[in-house]
Amino acid sequence: MRYTRTSLRxxxxxxxxxxxxxxLIRAQTASTNPPPASKTIDVAGNVMAAKxxxxxxxxxxxxxxxxxxxxxxxxxxKEGTVGSLEVISGPPLLIAAxxxxxxxxxxxxxxxxxxxxxxxxxxxxxxxxxxxASPGKPATGPGAAAAPGSAAPPGSAAPPMGPGGVPxxxxxxxxxxxxxQEAAASAVDPAMAADVRRLLAATGGRGxxxxxxxxxxxxxxxxxxxxxxxxxxxxxxxxxxxxxxxVRFNNDExxxxxxxxxxxxxxxxxxxxxxxxxxxxAGKTYVQKQKEMLPDAQTETGDYTRKVVMPQIxxxxxxxxPELARPK
Numbered sequence: 001m002r003y004t005r006t007s008l009r010x011x012x013x014x015x016x017x018x019x020x021x022x023x024l025i026r027a028q029t030a031s032t033n034p035p036p037a038s039k040t041i042d043v044a045g046n047v048m049a050a051k052x053x054x055x056x057x058x059x060x061x062x063x064x065x066x067x068x069x070x071x072x073x074x075x076x077x078k079e080g081t082v083g084s085l086e087v088i089s090g091p092p093l094l095i096a097a098x099x100x101x102x103x104x105x106x107x108x109x110x111x112x113x114x115x116x117x118x119x120x121x122x123x124x125x126x127x128x129x130x131x132x133a134s135p136g137k138p139a140t141g142p143g144a145a146a147a148p149g150s151a152a153p154p155g156s157a158a159p160p161m162g163p164g165g166v167p168x169x170x171x172x173x174x175x176x177x178x179x180x181q182e183a184a185a186s187a188v189d190p191a192m193a194a195d196v197r198r199l200l201a202a203t204g205g206r207g208x209x210x211x212x213x214x215x216x217x218x219x220x221x222x223x224x225x226x227x228x229x230x231x232x233x234x235x236x237x238x239x240x241x242x243x244x245x246x247v248r249f250n251n252d253e254x255x256x257x258x259x260x261x262x263x264x265x266x267x268x269x270x271x272x273x274x275x276x277x278x279x280x281x282a283g284k285t286y287v288q289k290q291k292e293m294l295p296d297a298q299t300e301t302g303d304y305t306r307k308v309v310m311p312q313i314x315x316x317x318x319x320x321x322p323e324l325a326r327p328k
Contacts, residue, residue, distance in 0.1 A: 040075070041112060042299045045122035048076065050214055051108040053235070055222045058101035058127045061093055067128035070098035073306050074123045078116035080107040088122065088310055092321070098125035122302060184260040195271040196262045200255060202278035203287055213249045217242055 070090030075083035082105050087095055102123050109116040185193075224238045262271065277283045 039112060040118040040120060041110070042120045042302065043110065044295075044298045044302075045124060046214055048107060048110075048119065048121040048123075049218045051110070052105055052218065052222070053080070053108055053225075054104070054106035055225070056101045056104035058094075058097040058125055060127060060129050061097055064091075064093045064127070066091075067126065068094050070094050070125045070127060072098065072102055072123045072125065073302075074102065074121055076107050076110070076119040076121060078109060078118050080109050082106075082123075083118070085123075086306070088306060090125075091127075094127040097127050101125055101127075181257060181260075185256045188259050188263045189268070192263050192268050192271060193259050195268065195275055196259045197255060198275045199262070199271060199278065200258065202275060202283065204291070213246075213254075217245060220245060 068091040071088040073086040073088050075085075077083050082103050085099050085102055087099070090098060102125050105123065107119075110119045111117070188196075221238055221242050224241060225234065228234050228237065266274070278287065
């Protein structure tokens, strides 16, 4: 049987289609099917604040009249950069400056099962005049903060605030404040002070202390990174300083500060009843379960605020304040 040149070409094309068609189909399927969505987890704002490695000071708008805090809902990429930003709350005149500053934030990557993942969280950006926002720079003019150790005059402004709403560090120890705290602790009845210590131990006092000092440590870290000259070891020096600072809070000094506060708000009988519950099996179970429920509670509360509360409030007041209805 003889084949003409044309028939050989037809046979070759049929063979090629027979063998190549499955490959083409698989390639087309792979190109049309989107890759699996990357994992994104929700993390509390104070937790992410402690992971921030770079901070930008917002530029105070020329037409603003007061300081304020803008809360943003943010997506942090798995590389630690800021992705999308949505406004949750804050003075309208300060929102643009807060967004511009937050876009420059950088974070340590968040790991899930050893792999970096994207994160949704909240960012609080404090927008204040330059005199109040610059670390270590004394405020000047009307409403300036009082000097360390002196009483603030009536109607004076609050101390300059840093990231997380924490007052900026002063260069020297406030001896008057320290003596006042020591006197307040000494004035508490020893038996009541012992009840406070038992209550803090039963309710996980160390965890409470860590939550209290987390924004303070982040504020210190931010200031040190801004003040120290850029070098290959700057981050290591700051991390070493923060670790030493953490040790200072893992002692009795913070408990001494809390004792007068508890004594002010509770009677001895109330403290004993509360301690008895938390030292019981039911109380111990509650403390443990509360720790386990906290991440879920933070996630649900954040979602409720962002997805339900804020849209309802914006819709309710947008007629009075049209700028709230403007597209982001």
